[in-house]
Amino acid sequence: xxxxxxxxxxxxxxxxxxxxxxxxxxxxxxxxxxxxxxxxxxxxxxxxxxxxxxxxxxxxxxxxxxxxxxxxxxxxxxxxxxxxxxxxxxxxxxxxxxxxxxxxxxxxxxxxxxxxxxxxxxxxxxxxxxxxxxxxxxxxxxxxxxxxxxxxxxxxxxxxxxxxxxxxxxxxxxxxxxxxxxxxxxxxxxxxxxxxxxxxxxxxxxxxxxxxxxxxxxxxxxxxxxxxxxxxxxxxxxxxxxxxxxxxxxxxxxxxxxxxxxxxxxxxxxxxxxxxxxxxxxxxxxxxxxxxxxxxxxxxxxxxxxxxxxxxxxxxxxxxxxxxxxxxxxxxxxxxxxxxxxxxxxxxxxxxxxxxxxxxxxxxxxxxxxxxxxxxxxxxxxxxxxxxxxxxxxxxxxxxxxxxxxxxxxxxxxxxxxxxxxxxxxxxxxxxxxxxxxxxxxxxxxxxxxxxxxxxxxxxxxxxxxxxxxxxxxxxxxxxxxxxxx
Numbered sequence: 352x353x354x355x356x357x358x359x360x361x362x363x364x365x366x367x368x369x370x371x372x373x374x375x376x377x378x379x380x381x382x383x384x385x386x387x388x389x390x391x392x393x394x395x396x397x398x399x400x401x402x403x404x405x406x407x408x409x410x411x412x413x414x415x416x417x418x419x420x421x422x423x424x425x426x427x428x429x430x431x432x433x434x435x436x437x438x439x440x441x442x443x444x445x446x447x448x449x450x451x452x453x454x455x456x457x458x459x460x461x462x463x464x465x466x467x468x469x470x471x472x473x474x475x476x477x478x479x480x481x482x483x484x485x486x487x488x489x490x491x492x493x494x495x496x497x498x499x500x501x502x503x504x505x506x507x508x509x510x511x512x513x514x515x516x517x518x519x520x521x522x523x524x525x526x527x528x529x530x531x532x533x534x535x536x537x538x539x540x541x542x543x544x545x546x547x548x549x550x551x552x553x554x555x556x557x558x559x560x561x562x563x564x565x566x567x568x569x570x571x572x573x574x575x576x577x578x579x580x581x582x583x584x585x586x587x588x589x590x591x592x593x594x595x596x597x598x599x600x601x602x603x604x605x606x607x608x609x610x611x612x613x614x615x616x617x618x619x620x621x622x623x624x625x626x627x628x629x630x631x632x633x634x635x636x637x638x639x640x641x642x643x644x645x646x647x648x649x650x651x652x653x654x655x656x657x658x659x660x661x662x663x664x665x666x667x668x669x670x671x672x673x674x675x676x677x678x679x680x681x682x683x684x685x686x687x688x689x690x691x692x693x694x695x696x697x698x699x700x701x702x703x704x705x706x707x708x709x710x711x712x713x714x715x716x717x718x719x720x721x722x723x724x725x726x727x728x729x730x731x732x733x734x735x736x737x738x739x740x741x742x743x744x745x746x747x748x749x750x751x752x753x754x755x756x757x758x759x760x761x762x763x764x765x766x767x768x769x770x771x772x773x774x775x776x777x778x779x780x781x782x783x784x785x786x787x788x789x790x791x792x793x794x795x796x797x798x799x800x801x802x803x804x805x806x807x808x809x810x811x812x813x814x815x816x817x818x819x820x821x822x823x824x825x826x827x828x829x830x831x832x833x834x835x836x837x
Contacts, residue, residue, distance in 0.1 A: 352379040354415055355470050355498055361400050361410040363393070371396050371407075372522040378470055380416075382498040385513035385531060389744060390760045390788045392519045394502045395423065398472045401500065416469025416497065423474040423502075423786075427455055431462040441487055442675075452479035453676035457487075464491060471499035477508055478785060481675040481811055504789050506531045507814040531789075545618070552616050559614065563607040570600040626742065630803040632730050633776045638697040639666050641777060641805055647693035651682050658829040664807065669799055671816040672809045673834065674826035680809035681706070683826075684779045687807065696777075703775030705783055710762035712769075717755035721745060721765060724754060729772040736772060742794045743768045764791060771798050780808040784815050 356378040363371040371393040378384070378401070386394050399405040402420040403412070429447055441457045444450060450458075460476050471492075477485045489511050492499055500517075503509055509516075509531035516527040516534040527534045642664035649657040656679030664670055672680050688704050690696050716724060725736045740750055743764045757765065764787070770778055780799075784792045792815060799806050799819045810816050816823060817836050825834040 352381065354378075355380055355382075356401055356415070356418065357411075357413045358400060359411040361407045361412070363396055363400065363405060363407050369522050371400070371519070371524075373397075373400075373524050376401075376517075376524060378498050378500065380469070380496075380498055382500075382515065383492075383513045384498070384500045384515045384517055385509040386500060386502045386517045386519075387509070387531065387534070387789050388519040389790050390764075390786075391758075392788075393522065394519065395474055397517075397519070397524070398422075398474055398500065398502060401470070402472050414470075418470040418472060419463050419466050419468035420472040421459055421463040421474060421476055424452075424478065425459050427458040428462055429458075431466070433458065433461040433465060437461055437465075441484060451676050453481055453484060456480055457484050460488065469497040471495065471497065473499060474502045475504065475786065476501070477503060477505050477811075479676070479782075479811070482673070482813065483675060485811070504784060504787055504792055505812060505814065506789060507812075510814075549616060552614060556611060556614055556616075559607055559611050563604055563611065566600050566604040566607065570604065624738065626739070626797050626801045628771070628801055628803050629731075632774055633804050634699060634701045634774050636666060636697055636699050636776050636805075638699075640664065641666055641697040641700055642687060642807075643695040644687075645693055645695070647691075649679055649682055649686060651679070655829060656682055657826055657831050660831050662824070662831060664805060665821075667803065667805055668821045669802075669806045669819050670808070670822045670824065671820040672807065672824050672826065672831075673811070673813070673816060678826040680826060681781050683831075684781050684807065684809055688779055700777050701775050702777045702779060703770035703773060704779045704781075705767055705770050706781040707763070707785060709766035709770075710757075710759065712766060713754040713757065713762055717753065719754055720751045721754065721757075722750040725769070725772065728769060730774060731772050739768055739772055742797075743791060760786065763787075767795065768798075771802060776804040778802070778804060778806045780806065780810075782810055783808065784810060784812045 354377060357375075358373065358377075359375045361371065361373045361376075362369065386397065388394050396405060398420055400407060400410075400412075402418050403414070404420065406412070438458075438461070441461070443454055443458050443461070456476065456479050460473075463471065463473070477488055480488075485505065485508060489508065492501075492512050501509070501513060511530075513530055514528070516529065516531065518525050518527070518534075527537050529537070640663045642662070644660050644662040647660050648655060649660060660683075672683060674680055684704070687694055687696070688702055696702075713724070719727070721740065722733070722736065725740065726733060729736060731739075737750060740746075745752075745761075745765070754762075767783055770780070783795055787795070792812075796815065796818045799808070806819070808816070808819065823834045823836065824831050
């Protein structure tokens with residue numbers, strides 16, 4: 352196999368914190384590598400080390416081919432030529448102004464792809480893309496002549512393209528063979544082994560402590576001492592035979608103490624306690640169809656998006672809306688939220704709405720801590736709120752962080768969680784998985800499936816949609832139609 356990149360002893364520090372500590376990583380021609388890890392764990396940093404944008408002090412970096420990095424949310428260069436046929440195929444406009452996020456991502460992908468590097472480094476290349484754009488990525492990368500390293504939250508994309516998974520834990524790079532689903536199977540088995548080992552070590556520590564206590568008790572009895580006081584190696588009133596027995600017990604006790612010191616509990620896997628919602632905390636709805644849309648046309652700036660919409664949303668259902676960029680998914684959710692003409696909403700409905708700007712809600716109360724803000728907004732008790740916060744990776748002292756100190760990613764995670772702990776009975780979620788790591792997306796899936804209320808979700812993520820949905824609708828050719836699972 353032809354070696355294209357070899358990095359050794361790469362340690363990246365930011366302020367007083369180590370972000371990445373890699374002993375060695377190699378990329379060969381033909382490699383199809385996916386990177387999955389929580390937000391903030393160093394995925395983007397790793398790509399920049401591989402590309403040369405970050406040069407760790409003391410690291411040995413050898414590149415035997417050309418690399419190209421498509422950064423997350425990177426703006427197209429526009430000066431780079433792209434194939435007009437491919438541009439037309441992906442419906443990328445010639446204009447630079449007013450391009451959607453998906454259109455920009457498609458153009459940037461083409462610019463990067465057609466610079467013909469030996470190693471493609473792709474950071475969320477499918478973000479904002481519709482299904483046709485994602486399928487284009489699959490077709491182009493499936494037979495790519497070089498190697499690629501793909502950071503993505505799209506599990507379907509990872510399953511179709513990669514045969515090796517990298518993940519980052521405790522700043523170290525771990526490697527698994529197979530696609531994403533195969534990685535999950537290996538990781539699940541690994542966690543089960545960790546839990547078994549943890550239980551066995553706990554049991555052994557308990558046995559050793561009891562044995563140690565027994566030795567001390569016997570030693571004290573030999574020395575004619577009462578109780579469980581700490582014994583001496585050689586009391587002054589001890590006979591020779593008693594001294595020998597007592598010394599042997601003392602030696603055994605010391606050996607047990609050493610074994611206890613060396614018996615370290617492995618790190619316990621993160622709790623996987625299920626999410627439980629109490630229907631009593633939601634305003635009760637009696638309508639079997641809390642949302643009814645009767646034969647309306649939906650427009651934006653006098654442009655017809657969806658014609659003759661006829662939609663009835665059953666109580667407690669989980670409904671997803673899919674479709675290409677710009678077909679009207681967000682417009683439809685906003686119309687429901689605003690209860691526009693022709694849309695009938697139950698008079699007891701209380702609607703929670705999440706979009707990518709929802710994090711702005713924290714600006715008005717930015718001096719509050721996370722936990723204080725949540726307690727102010729939710730009727731759930733603190734234990735449940737902390738459990739939910741832990742699920743979206745706000746653990747222990749993280750909950751005391753001020754709202755004003757949250758990063759964009761942290762604020763988005765918190766805003767998404769907030770809609771699930773308030774007394775809403777209908778949730779409208781607009782692209783809730785954008786830029787979340789896979790672990791958090793799986794938590795959001797758990798939230799939605801467990802949620803006792805009604806959920807309408809617009810998403811490009813087919814894997815996610817298939818996981819959460821009772822009913823899937825597609826907007827296509829100006830129509831809203833039921834679609835089969837893919």
